[in-house]
Amino acid sequence: MGTKRKHLFRSIVVSVLVTAASLAGIPAEASAAAQSESPEDATSVLSALAQHGLVAAPRASQHLQSPPKGSALSSLDSTGGLRVKTRARAALLQLRPATRTQGVIRDGVLVFPESPSYGYALTTRDVGADAGYVVINNASAPTSYSFEVLVDGLPARLQLDGERVRIADSNGEFVNSINPAWAVDAERRSIPTSYSVHGNTLTQHVDHAGAAYPVVADPGLSCDWLFCTYMCTRSQTSFIADYGSVGAALVSAGCGAIAAWVGGALCAAYGAWVVGAANDARNQGRCLGLRHFNYSSPAYIWPVIENC
Numbered sequence: 001m002g003t004k005r006k007h008l009f010r011s012i013v014v015s016v017l018v019t020a021a022s023l024a025g026i027p028a029e030a031s032a033a034a035q036s037e038s039p040e041d042a043t044s045v046l047s048a049l050a051q052h053g054l055v056a057a058p059r060a061s062q063h064l065q066s067p068p069k070g071s072a073l074s075s076l077d078s079t080g081g082l083r084v085k086t087r088a089r090a091a092l093l094q095l096r097p098a099t100r101t102q103g104v105i106r107d108g109v110l111v112f113p114e115s116p117s118y119g120y121a122l123t124t125r126d127v128g129a130d131a132g133y134v135v136i137n138n139a140s141a142p143t144s145y146s147f148e149v150l151v152d153g154l155p156a157r158l159q160l161d162g163e164r165v166r167i168a169d170s171n172g173e174f175v176n177s178i179n180p181a182w183a184v185d186a187e188r189r190s191i192p193t194s195y196s197v198h199g200n201t202l203t204q205h206v207d208h209a210g211a212a213y214p215v216v217a218d219p220g221l222s223c224d225w226l227f228c229t230y231m232c233t234r235s236q237t238s239f240i241a242d243y244g245s246v247g248a249a250l251v252s253a254g255c256g257a258i259a260a261w262v263g264g265a266l267c268a269a270y271g272a273w274v275v276g277a278a279n280d281a282r283n284q285g286r287c288l289g290l291r292h293f294n295y296s297s298p299a300y301i302w303p304v305i306e307n308c
Contacts, residue, residue, distance in 0.1 A: 041113030046121070054218075075124065078103040091151050095132050117136070132147050156175070157172060185211040236288070280305060
């Protein structure tokens with residue numbers, strides 16, 4: 001083949017590859033980045049989550065692909081991310097990292113190993129919680145991490161509501177909420193973190209300078225089809241632990257949604273149990289959550305202890 005024909009052939013091949021990448025919605029550089037992911041990067045994400053007690057320790061096998069975990073209520077796939085059915089008009093909510101990197105499912109966790117410095121993970125209640133996680137491995141990692149939220153395949157409407165984020169569908173109808181942001185380092189120290197929203201993109205900002213790595217940050221969903229869990233912050237957990245005056249402590253601490261479900265009298269009936277759980281949570285460096293079934297009336301609530 002002559003020199004001119006070789007150059008022409010090479011140009012055609014390059015053009016075809018670039019066009020194919022464009023049609024697939026993946027820039028050429030993003031495609032190359034996805035190819036650079038390694039089993040070690042995925043393992044580091046899983047190991048960090050396991051270190052914080054969020055998932056089981058990764059198995060020895062380096063094989064990334066395994067059958068997706070999930071149930072009829074929540075599931076994972078590498079394109080759609082975390083899919084959660086909610087009770088609100090049977091809406092299907094999706095949470096996925098705002099990244100073009102291809103996710104891989106390993107040990108029931110959907111991992112997006114962006115680089116050696118950080119990665120994302122999505123989990124269902126089968127392995128811990130319906131949640132998205134950011135794993136920050138070293139000081140060179142970014143300080144902002146974004147997730148896209150969709151309802152029934154359309155961009156969600158997000159609104160900051162105190163420390164939580166309200167999720168509505170494209171018509172403005174409430175669907176779910178995201179619990180307060182938290183981030184902790186390898187020594188279980190709380191790391192400054194907060195949310196911002198723009199359109200259907202939720203961004204968690206993590207000020208991890210000086211942290212002990214790996215750092216894990218979490219935007220977790222409050223509700224699924226079966227129940228809702230409203231998480232208290234660390235300060236609210238401590239407040240409840242310090243005061244045994246039951247219902248008044250619960251409402252004053254900012255976990256006041258419970259009063260709307262069941263009223264003050266029933267709050268008092270569960271008060272001692274809740275205060276005891278708050279003490280246990282504080283002693284473990286974790287937070288108190290208040291959980292209730294969506295289908296009981298009056299609402300039956302019970303305390304849970306979660307990472308925060």
